[in-house]
Amino acid sequence: MSNVSVGLRSEIRALVAAAPGELSVVVVGADGLIVDVDGGRVVPAASTIKVPILITALELVSLGGLSLEQPVPIGPNRVGGSGALSLLPSVTELPLVEILRLMIALSDNDATNAVIGLVGLEPVGQTCRRLRLAQTHLCRALMDFAASDAGIDNVTCALDLAQVMARLRAREALPEAETVVALDLLAEQQFLDGLPALLPEGVRHANKTGELSGVRHDMALVEHDGRWAAVAVTATGLMGPSGGVDRGSTVLPTFANIGAAVWNWLRDTGPPTGVSDTGRTDVLPGPRRP
Numbered sequence: 001m002s003n004v005s006v007g008l009r010s011e012i013r014a015l016v017a018a019a020p021g022e023l024s025v026v027v028v029g030a031d032g033l034i035v036d037v038d039g040g041r042v043v044p045a046a047s048t049i050k051v052p053i054l055i056t057a058l059e060l061v062s063l064g065g066l067s068l069e070q071p072v073p074i075g076p077n078r079v080g081g082s083g084a085l086s087l088l089p090s091v092t093e094l095p096l097v098e099i100l101r102l103m104i105a106l107s108d109n110d111a112t113n114a115v116i117g118l119v120g121l122e123p124v125g126q127t128c129r130r131l132r133l134a135q136t137h138l139c140r141a142l143m144d145f146a147a148s149d150a151g152i153d154n155v156t157c158a159l160d161l162a163q164v165m166a167r168l169r170a171r172e173a174l175p176e177a178e179t180v181v182a183l184d185l186l187a188e189q190q191f192l193d194g195l196p197a198l199l200p201e202g203v204r205h206a207n208k209t210g211e212l213s214g215v216r217h218d219m220a221l222v223e224h225d226g227r228w229a230a231v232a233v234t235a236t237g238l239m240g241p242s243g244g245v246d247r248g249s250t251v252l253p254t255f256a257n258i259g260a261a262v263w264n265w266l267r268d269t270g271p272p273t274g275v276s277d278t279g280r281t282d283v284l285p286g287p288r289r290p
Contacts, residue, residue, distance in 0.1 A: 008265040009035050012258055019254040020247065021214075021237040026162035027262055028230045030170070034265075039159035042135050043234045046210030047082065047107045048161055048217050049138050049154045054100060054185065055168070056119050056127040058178040061096075066118070068097040068181070074114050079143035082211075083108020097181070104208060105188040109142040116141055131167055133160040161219040161232035165206075169221050169228055186221070193252050194218035195231060195259035203263060214239035216248040218255050224266045231262045 008027070012035050016023045024043070027035035060066040071093040080086035083106045094102075094111075096118075102111035116124070116138075124138040135157040140147040147153075167173040168182055186206035189196075195218045196205045207220035219232040233255050238248040 004268050005034055008261055011261045015254050015257050020250045021235045024158040024234045026158040026232050028162045028166040040157050042155050042157050043236055044212055044215055045154040045156040046212045046215055046217055048156055048208055048210040048219055050103050050112055051164055051208050052124055052127050053115055054182055055173050056124045057115055058174050058182055062175045062178045069095050072096050072099045072114050072118055078110045081109045081143045085110035101185055104185045105190050113141045131164055133164055136160040158232040158234045162230045165219050165221050165230035194255035195220040197256035198260040199263055213246045216251050222262055227266045229262050229266055233258055
């Protein structure tokens with residue numbers, strides 16, 4: 001491991017030690033694992049589970065079982081929690097690509113449940129197994145409080161989240177056309193207060209967040225001059241002393257500093273080792289900040 005990589009590992013460990021709550025952090029580069037701070041710790045998946053759901057839907061598109069333009073029904077029983085569809089009861093169907101956009105860019109739970117209804121729980125599980133995401137399991141629809149109260153939950157870990165982003169970037173998760181769609185949608189992310197918050201103007205990135213009471217996660221791809229890294233942070237234990245107040249936002253500056261540290265590592269690691277399969281050195285879309 002280079003001195004630059006050792007420095008990144010030390011910096012992230014220091015940020016984790018000073019952060020509120022309990023954090024796990026994993027960084028994966030083109031050559032493999034760079035940083036692993038308790039990356040196998042199992043946590044509630046929150047909205048990070050939407051990335052394996054996205055990959056499952058796009059794999060079915062690649063196989064001809066679905067079309068990006070086909071209409072997807074949106075049921076009348078809206079769960080809300082995140083996204084716009086719970087406020088738009090007159091919207092009863094949308095093209096699949098728009099449903100996927102809402103699921104990723106706005107983390108819309110009703111859009112997500114529509115996709116789960118379309119593809120099924122077990123195919124998402126098959127995707128997780130195919131991508132070797134050992135601790136990631138979709139066991140119920142989003143905002144299903146009865147299932148949650150019965151102990152049925154969606155779970156993941158930081159290592160899985162970093163690996164799924166890395167496999168997307170390395171063209172190992174989907175064929176090229178569907179990979180481009182996935183990266184485009186992730187680059188349209190509207191929640192940028194975590195890992196991307198301190199990235200310089202013009203840095204290419206794509207991310208997906210997850211949020212529950214006392215829980216904050218973020219998973220991101222960052223790219224510069226043909227070099228890239230996938231980074232995932234999971235944070236739990238972010239409730240107030242009495243347990244009734246969500247203090248998850250207190251960890252976001254730590255997330256931002258971790259993202260900046262990964263960017264600095266990319267910038268300082270030297271010239272790129274090669275180009276992408278497309279012949280370009282940068283293959284993530286340009287940043288889209290609201």
